[in-house]
Amino acid sequence: MKRETQDRWINISSGLLTALVIIGIGYFSFTSYQKIQQAALNENAAKISDENKIAKSERIDTKEVENELNRLAEEKRLEEARIAAEKAAREKAAREKAEAERKAAEKAAQEKLVREKAEQERIIAEQKAAEKQEAEKVAAEKAAAEKRAQEKLAQEKIEQERIATEKKQAEEKATQEKAEAERKAAEKKAAEQKAAEEKLAQEKSEKERLEKERIEKERLAAEKKEADRKAAEAKKTEEESRIAAALNSEYFSQVHAYLYALWITPPGSYGLSTTIQFKVKEDGTIIGMPIIIKESGNEEFDNSVFVAIMSAEKVPMPSDPVVRKYLAKEGFEITYRPTN
Known part of the structure; x- marks a missing residue:
């Protein structure tokens, strides 16, 4: 305070x-x-x-x-x-x-x-040392500069003599190279002309070969595509037949009986019906949240159907793996109606 x-x-x-x-x-x-x-x-x-x-x-x-x-x-x-x-x-x-x-x-x-x-004493000492070092540096640089100037004059003289000798040698070499170049140019021109003719012939032959290969590949690809299509259609037809045979009324009656056994029907539900969808794994395990796609108009009745599906762990699944895979993809759609 x-x-x-x-x-x-x-x-x-x-x-x-x-x-x-x-x-x-x-x-x-x-x-x-x-x-x-x-x-x-x-x-x-x-x-x-x-x-x-x-x-x-x-x-x-x-x-x-x-x-x-x-x-x-x-x-x-x-x-x-x-x-x-x-x-x-x-x-x-x-x-x-x-x-x-x-x-x-x-x-x-x-x-x-x-x-x-x-600090002042240190700065003064450093200044004196720097001045002494600078004076020694200037003297050394001056002596080095004089030495470099003398060496440069000697090198320039040697360089002039070397340049004169090289110039003479270069002129002689240029004369020889010119004659050699003219000879090589003539030989090269003849070789290039011959190579060009051979290249044209090879390119023509290669082009014809590639065209034949392309046509053959397209034919084989078309045949394979048609064979794959027929095989896929045959497989699809066979799987559809297996699925249709497995998903008969007897199987769905079994599924309905299993799910109806888990359903507690509310009083006063006569005449009501609710349709619900849900997903399963290939082993029949129910996954995700069920969805009521058609309500009965009675919330208690709809909730009882939802609870019945949520209380089920697995639904009976066919032994055929193709059918199990189909059901795992498509899921189930069950309509609940009171039986009495």
């Missing part, structure tokens, strides 16, 4: 205590005044014993007021003493903190001066 907030609360507390004292004095004074007025109005009718009781009551009320005022004054004194002690403690802590911060700042400033002095 900030010092300004604490001082504000101290002032509020002091004001409240003072107000309580004033209210207490006023309350007891008003009470005593009322009792005195009441006694004056009934003075002629009151007895001497009653006057003594009133006087005694007034003394007791006055004593209570004094006690209450003393208690409130003592509480105010104790509260002011506590507040003064807290304030003195805060001021002492603030002085000690300020002194510690001052000493820390002086120490940090001295350390900073030492570091800055050391």
Whole structure:
């Protein structure tokens, strides 16, 4: 809590205590005044014993007021003493903190001066070393440059002599190469002409061979396609026959009997029917969520059919793997109707 907030609360507390004292004095004074007025109005009718009781009551009320005022004054004194002690403690802590911060700042400033002095000395030493190194570098570069210039002059002279010799040799070689090139060009032209004629003949022969192969491949592909089509049709016809033979009324009656045994028919279901679809694995295990594709109009009846399918683990499956695969692909569609 900030010092300004604490001082504000101290002032509020002091004001409240003072107000309580004033209210207490006023309350007891008003009470005593009322009792005195009441006694004056009934003075002629009151007895001497009653006057003594009133006087005694007034003394007791006055004593209570004094006690209450003393208690409130003592509480105010104790509260002011506590507040003064807290304030003195805060001021002492603030002085000690300020002194510690001052000493820390002086120490940090001295350390900073030492570091800055050391840094300046280091920079000066580095500058001197760099200047010395730069002077040595310039001298070395100057000597190397002079040496390179002398070597360059010697190399240029040697290079000029080499160029003159190579030029002469090149001219002689060019004459020889020209004659050789003319001979080779004539031979190459004759060879290219012969190769072109042979290439044309080979390309013609290869083209005829490729055309024969293409025609043969197309014929074989057409024959294979037709054979595959006939085989697929035969296989499809055979599978359809096996499926039709397996999915007879006897098999579906078996499936219906198994699923109907799990169905709890709600009361009053006569005349209702619900059609539901569901998927199975090849072993007959029911998978996914059943779907009611035709509702009965009675939610309780439809829910009973849904629950019957969900409670079934597997449905009976034919032994033929082709038929099992077909059922696993197509699924089942069952219509539930009450039997009685």
